[in-house]
Amino acid sequence: MREIRLFELDQGQTVFWQASAAELPKSLQVLQGVLWLTVEGEPADHWLRAGESFEMRAGQRVWLGTWQDGARLRVSQPATTRPVFAGKPATRAGWRLAWRDVAVRLANRTMTRLSRG
Incomplete structure (x- = not known):
C-alpha cells in the first residue's frame, strides 16, 4: 500500500x-x-x-x-521503491546471489586443483 x-x-x-x-x-x-x-x-x-x-x-x-x-x-511513494523476491527485500536476495557466486567459484577452483593432482 x-x-x-x-x-x-x-x-x-x-x-x-x-x-x-x-x-x-x-x-x-x-x-x-x-x-x-x-x-x-x-x-x-x-x-x-x-x-x-x-x-x-x-x-x-x-x-x-x-x-x-x-x-x-x-x-x-514510487511504486518501484523496494522490489521483493520470495517475500524478502531485494538486498537480501542480492547478497545471497553474490555469496552463491563466490561459493561456486571456490568449488570450481578446488575441483580444478584436485583434477591436476
Whole structure:
C-alpha cells in the first residue's frame, strides 16, 4: 500500500519541503499548472509542467513555487521503491546471489586443483 497526497499551490505561492532522512523516496508529479522546484545544493532550478515528475530523495530539501495560475501536484511513494523476491527485500536476495557466486567459484577452483593432482 502506498500513501498518496494531493496539494494545491495558489498563484505566486512558495513553500519549503524537507524529506526526513528516514523517509522513503517520494515521487512528486505535477497534475495541473507549472511548478518551480529548486533543490538545496543544486545550481539549476526545475520547471515542471502537467504530467512531469521529480523524484525526491530522503533528506533532500526543496522549495516549490508557482508561476501564474498556481499548480496542483501529487506526492507519493514510487511504486518501484523496494522490489521483493520470495517475500524478502531485494538486498537480501542480492547478497545471497553474490555469496552463491563466490561459493561456486571456490568449488570450481578446488575441483580444478584436485583434477591436476
